[in-house]
Amino acid sequence: MAKNFTALALATFLSLPLIACVTTPKAQMATTESFVIDSETYQSTSKSQRIKTIVLHYTVSDNERSIKTLTTGNVSAHYLILDKNDDKIYNLVPESERAWHAGEGGFSGRTILNDTSIGIEIVNAGIKPEYRDALKDDTLDYHPYDHYADFNELQIKKVAQLVQDIARRYDISPKNIIGHADMAPSRKIDPGAKFPWERLYKEYGIGAWYNEADKQEIMNRRTLVTPSVQEIKQAFRKYGYQINNSDEWDKPSRDVIYAFQLHFRPLKPTGIMDIETYAILQALNMKYASRDDFY
Numbered sequence: 001m002a003k004n005f006t007a008l009a010l011a012t013f014l015s016l017p018l019i020a021c022v023t024t025p026k027a028q029m030a031t032t033e034s035f036v037i038d039s040e041t042y043q044s045t046s047k048s049q050r051i052k053t054i055v056l057h058y059t060v061s062d063n064e065r066s067i068k069t070l071t072t073g074n075v076s077a078h079y080l081i082l083d084k085n086d087d088k089i090y091n092l093v094p095e096s097e098r099a100w101h102a103g104e105g106g107f108s109g110r111t112i113l114n115d116t117s118i119g120i121e122i123v124n125a126g127i128k129p130e131y132r133d134a135l136k137d138d139t140l141d142y143h144p145y146d147h148y149a150d151f152n153e154l155q156i157k158k159v160a161q162l163v164q165d166i167a168r169r170y171d172i173s174p175k176n177i178i179g180h181a182d183m184a185p186s187r188k189i190d191p192g193a194k195f196p197w198e199r200l201y202k203e204y205g206i207g208a209w210y211n212e213a214d215k216q217e218i219m220n221r222r223t224l225v226t227p228s229v230q231e232i233k234q235a236f237r238k239y240g241y242q243i244n245n246s247d248e249w250d251k252p253s254r255d256v257i258y259a260f261q262l263h264f265r266p267l268k269p270t271g272i273m274d275i276e277t278y279a280i281l282q283a284l285n286m287k288y289a290s291r292d293d294f295y
């Protein structure tokens with residue numbers, strides 16, 4: 001009985017404003033007249049671009065299968081760069097819509113990156129077929145540089161033109177031009193060690209790179225006290241990486257080191273913290289102050 005009474009009372013309560021709404025003259029007016037949206041008279045100055053990040057990927061398959069997966073599957077990217085000698089960059093999803101490329105993870109304090117990023121897929125085999133089982137025996141934790149397949153030169157030129165244009169149009173912070181591995185280090189390793197981040201920075205002004213002199217200076221400090229695991233993890237966080245709070249280099253933490261090395265020390269990605277990796281991280285933090293707006 002009590003239950004019925006409550007349901008009845010709720011139904012009565014809910015129906016009241018509905019009846020009121022339907023019968024007021026004002027509400028009727030709103031449905032019959034059309035109003036003008038005035039976007040000229042008043043303008044706000046507090047605003048920023050919705051797109052904050054560019055995420056680069058490789059497809060781990062050939063042209064044909066990449067096209068099929070990205071156009072008919074349940075994953076997508078805004079742009080696709082084929083491994084083909086033509087002059088095309090394919091736009092699969094309008095920039096104003098979400099593509100499903102990033103998945104779980106985060107960077108620079110943002111998660112759900114599909115909401116705020118442009119995704120670019122590059123056709124590339126990823127790990128060469130002969131090395132795909134290399135991590136199955138226990139001697140190797142991570143793929144070294146040589147295991148990764150090369151990108152062709154034309155692909156890199158297309159990436160350069162495209163990223164330059166997107167970064168300029170949305171005023172994207174250099175730090176926020178990242179690889180999939182940077183935002184999801186325990187799930188992803190793309191675009192891998194052969195993706196030429198350093199070259200893109202030096203030849204096209206794309207993305208972030210450290211000053212060599214800063215790195216050397218940090219490495220040569222005689223008085224350098226070995227930083228604690230927590231201090232190093234804090235430095236990763238400062239740069240933008242998501243990393244856990246544990247006091248050790250557990251697997252998820254080593255995955256972050258590996259992703260960082262794939263990006264900034266690709267010739268020797270080990271997943272192990274060392275002085276050069278630390279110096280690069282610190283040099284990057286010295287150069288790139290946090291500039292993100294979170295409004």
Ligand SMILES: [Zn+2]
Pocket residue numbers: 056057058101180188190
């Ligand atoms: Zn990816």
